[in-house]
Amino acid sequence: IGCMYSTDDPSTHIFQCGSPTCRKKTYTRWYDFKRHYNGAHAMERPMYWCDFEGCPRGEEVGGRPFPRKDKLNSHVQSMH
Numbered sequence: 001i002g003c004m005y006s007t008d009d010p011s012t013h014i015f016q017c018g019s020p021t022c023r024k025k026t027y028t029r030w031y032d033f034k035r036h037y038n039g040a041h042a043m044e045r046p047m048y049w050c051d052f053e054g055c056p057r058g059e060e061v062g063g064r065p066f067p068r069k070d071k072l073n074s075h076v077q078s079m080h
Contacts, residue, residue, distance in 0.1 A: 002033065017041075039067050048072040052080050 002018040015033035017025045019041055027033040039045065047065035050057040050072065057063040057075060066072040 002037070035068070050075060050080075052076070055079070 002016050004013060004015050006013040011028075013028065013030075015027045015030060017027075017033070017036060017040075022036075022040070025036070027036065045067060046069075048067075048069050048071070049059040049065050050063070052058065054061070055063065057066065059065070066075065
């Protein structure tokens with residue numbers, strides 16, 4: 001999945017993606033690395049659909065789902 005580089009200071013921890021397609025992409029927070037891995041490399045990805053009727057990002061119209069809940073929330077705030 002990846003590597004973690006650290007010192008005694010937690011603020012210097014670096015998480016590096018182990019996938020060759022990511023070109024050694026690094027993150028300073030575990031949460032950000034985990035979000036990247038789950039979104040880009042996990043076999044089963046969550047799908048978040050817009051529930052507003054007629055929205056092109058809705059499941060009933062065959063739209064494309066959002067890969068992350070925060071992206072769905074941003075869509076709802078800006079579009080509806």
